[in-house]
Amino acid sequence: MMNIQKLLLISLAGSILCACSGSDYAKESNPSIPEPAAVTKTGKVADGYLVGATVCLDLNLNKTCDPDEPSTTSTAGGDFTITGATQEQIDGFPLLVEVTVGVIDEDTGEAITQPYTMSAPVGYEFVSPLTTMVQNEVEQGSELSDAETSLQTLLGTSLDFTQDYVAQQVNDELGSEEQEEYQRLHHIAQVTAQIIANNLAAVQVAADTAGLSLDDVIGLIVDQIIDALEIIVNEIEFVENQGGEFNPDDVVDSDEVTNASTVPTDNLEDQVAIRDAEAQAAAANLTELVSSDGINIFEGGFHGGMIDLRYATILYDLDTQTTSETRFKLVEGVFVADDSSLEDEDLILTEQGWIMGSDNFAIGDLNDDGSITLINKDLPILSETLTAEQLSISGLNIKLFLEENNGELWHKALPEAATFAEGAEAFELSFSNTNDIYTIFNWDGCEPEHMVEGMCNSVWAHTAGSEMDGPAITLDSLVSATASDGMVNKIVGPHVAWHGSRSVIVEMLANGTSNFYKIEWQAKSDSGEVVNVASLIATSSWQDTLVHGKRLFLLIMPENIQDFGDNDDQDNVLLLAEYQGAVRRGEFVESGEEFDDDEWVYNLIAKNDILNQVDLSLLNHVTPPEPDAGDFICRDGDSDWDEVNDRPKEGTTRTFAEYQALVANCRDGELVSFSTDVIANHRLKSYHSDGTIETIFVFNTDGTGSITEHDVEPPMVEDFHWNVNSSGELIIEMRNSAGTNDVRAVISLIKQDGDHYSIKGFVEDIAWSPMDASVGEVWSDKLKLFSL
Structure with missing residues (x-):
């Protein structure tokens, strides 16, 4: 689709050509047409302030500062002044910054070694990696305000991207919390600038071979970063909480961030084609689709460790005004009719009380604006309006x-070169409910010992008068008459978010104020003591209300809490209610609130393209992913590794006594240990997230063994001696030729699930430890047990 600004330029050029081709009379009648007045554009450019970067108005939108475009060079403090531009150019075109090799980053005082490019929307005077993401969304068709709001949500902030975060983080007129938030944005910018540069270097050859423009490449890179923002932000918070000076390399070099933010290079042309198509999406007429081709849905995943592929078609008969749905599932290599009943879902509050909902929807109305009204056959209160964006694919x-x-599985059954035929279309769905909906979450997948009064959904809280955290039984036990002093053991309220060794407790004051405290469990104080630390990170409000005779607490969730760690993008309002003998967690969604479920459906042509080209034999080597280790591995107090000096980072080591306290906290009262019989004549393997082997431990029956590191080529093998002590700890020792221990590791069992072991280790190495239990690296992992 031609950009509207380019179209205007072409139209303007055409007008000028027409004027010039007129008669001499026309020329004489306008003997002097004044040139537009030149104006200046000032601002700053930063991840840290950049000195020597080229800044221009990108008049042809090609992500390059061309010779005929108004440009300048940034000076100390990242300042720039563009002269010679017209007001129309300033008001019509984005800023572009070329950060070339040799540009000085004032954060480090060093020269940039890998080039990258940044941009900012029309009207901005501050250019950064964050404004680059905003401009990227604008170029993909978003309104500026929508792009800003979307990225603020992803970053968990309400701060304005036009603000200079470098200056604001030391602005004494701001509170300490706001200064810290600007500092966090600065850290995000430092990290994402490096990711842009790394990706540019990595894809350059493939992009040149494919004949892709810099505009295309930058778009792919920034798209990838936006998709990875949650992982990037979480890793930044983790590094920040380790203390010391922030180093963006610690984030950029982490496996999780690298895997999430790296642009694949093997199909760049296809990636660009999809991105270009997405930029041309338009509102869809779903009423026409559902009454002709039908809405065609594809779902895939694993169920009970088995491949689960399904597809369905929903049709609406205009004559009979009835909905029909046909569903198919993969059974022993063949798609067969799926007549399984719909599963019950969450509890919905109605005038009759809490009633189990279902996903039993039918089409109620075809609306004049192309949207569809869905009616729930079991609970009409769950009616929804369905809209969509239409995409030619x-x-x-x-x-x-x-x-x-479409998730994790359907694509694995398609050959690499398969393409959609002419006329294929996809539709991204959005939903909005027609009524206020109050929900209690319902699931039964937890262990019996974790159920509270027969339900897995319980609210874990520090309740009034209690020494220990546990399930909340009454709503009143969650309310504080007055604010606490911020000490962990004095904060009363429910846990509402979790991430690794951190959680968020909300202090709900009787006056309707809510204070959100981030708790660092088992953090290390300046004195070296392992302690629990609380910090206030957000405030909002809550209300005690009565709906259909049921008492509810409705808690407004700030954006940075909604996206905290493992909170899974919770909705704006958290609902707490007493049900079946305990407090349960749920949500409130206001009537008319729109939510995007990231669900894509297809027209008939696209459906047939998928089914006709699917190759189920490609699934023969697909295995279910390993269980998510997020809750299985306890990383409390883990050390960071200094790759340069090949030792634990300063300030992140522990004493053995501190390590034992961390183990006890991770076990949470469970008594588990290793035994010689289990370890002898077995191997323990650890794996990377992509399923490749990382490390193999071999334990012989004579107390000898070996460890093979597969992260180097060729794999490195070292021998050791091992035993299990009286405390059930696995001891591994690597000895030198004199028989002295150079390396000693104590490995403790935290949790066991079949052949999977969650472990925590304490390692001393003579290269950096006195080997007297005073200095050790703490690490955690998941290992799988195999027989020799």
Whole structure:
């Protein structure tokens, strides 16, 4: 689709050509047409302030500062002044910054060694990696305000991207919390600038071979970063909480961030084609779709460790005004009719009380604006309005499109070169409910010992008058008459978010104020003591209300809490209610609130393209992913590794006594230990997130063994001696030729699930430890047990 600004330029050029081709009379009648007045554009450019960067108005939108575009060079403090531009150019075109090799980053005082490019929307005077993301969304068709709001949500902030975060983080007129928030944005900018540069270097050859423009490449890179923002932000918070001076390399070099933010180089042309198509999405007429081709849905995943592929078609008969749905599932290599009943879902508050909902929807109305009203056959209160964005996908790579938009499995059954035919269309759905909906979450997948009064959904809280955290039984036990002093053991309220060794407790004051405290469990104080630390990170409000005779607490969740760690993008309002003998967690969604469920459906042509080209034999080597280790591994107090000096980072080591306290806290009262019989004549393996082997421990029956590191080529093998002590700890010792221990590791069992072991280790190495239990590296992992 031609950009509107380019179109205006072409139209303007055409007008000028027409004027020049007129008669001499026309020229004489306008003997002097004044040139537009030149104006200046000032601002700053930073991840840290950048000195020597080229700044221009990108008049042809090609992500390059061309010779004929108004430009300048940034000076100390990142300042720039563009002269010679017209007001129309300033008001019509974005800023572009070329950060070339040799540009000085005032954060480090050193020269940039890998180039990258940044941009900012029209009207901005501050250019940074954050404004680059905003401009990227604008170029993909978003309104500026929508792009800003979307990215603020992803970053968990309400701060304005036009603000200079470098200056604001030391602005004494701001409170300490706001200064810290600007500092966090600065850290995010430092990290994402490096990721842009790393990606540019990595894809350059492949992009040149494919004939892709810099505009295309930058767009792919920034898209990838935006998709990875939650992981990037979480890793930044983790590094920040380790203390000391923030180093963006610690984030950029982490495996999790690298895997999430790296642009694949093997299908760049297909990626660009999909991105270009997405930029041309338009509002869809779902009423026409559902009454002709039907809405075609594809779902895939694993169920009970088995491959689960399904598809369905929903049709509406205009004559009979009835809905029909046909569903199919994969059974022993063949798609067969799926007549399984719909599963019960969450509890919905109605005039009759809490009633189990279902997903039993039918089409109620076809609306004049192209939207559809869905009616729930079991609970009419759950009615929804369905809208969609329509995307032409003709010629796009099916495998890649499904991989990006339809989950983890369908794309694995499509060949690499399969493409959608002419006329294929996809539709991204959005929903809004027609009534206020109050929900209690319902699930039964927890262990019996974790159930409270027969339900897995319980609210873990520090309640009034209690020494220990536990399930909340009454709503009143969650309310504080007055604010605490911020000491962990004095904060009363429910836990509402979790991430690794951190959680958030909300202090709900009787006056309707809510204070959100981030708790660092088992943090290390300046004196070296392992302690629990609380910090206030947000405030909002809550209300005690009565709906259909049921008492509810409705808690407004700030954006940075909604996206905290493992909170899974919770909605704006957390609902707490007493049900079946305890406090339960749920949500409130206001009537008319729109939510995007990231669900894509297809027209008939696209559906047939998928089914006709699917190759189920490609699934023969697909295995279920390992269970998520997020809750299985307890990383409390883990050390960071200094890759340069090949030792634990200063300030992150522990004493053995501190390590034992961390183990006890991770076990949470469970008594588990290793035994010689289990370890002898076995191997323990650890794996990377992609399923490749990381490390193999071999334990012989004579107390000898070996460890093989597969992260180097060729794999490195070292011998050791081992035993299990009286405390059930696995002891591994590596000895030198004199028989002295150079390395000693104590490994403790935290949790066991079949052949999977969650472990925590304490390692001393003579290269950096006195080997007297005073200095050791603490680490955690998940290992799998195999027989020799």
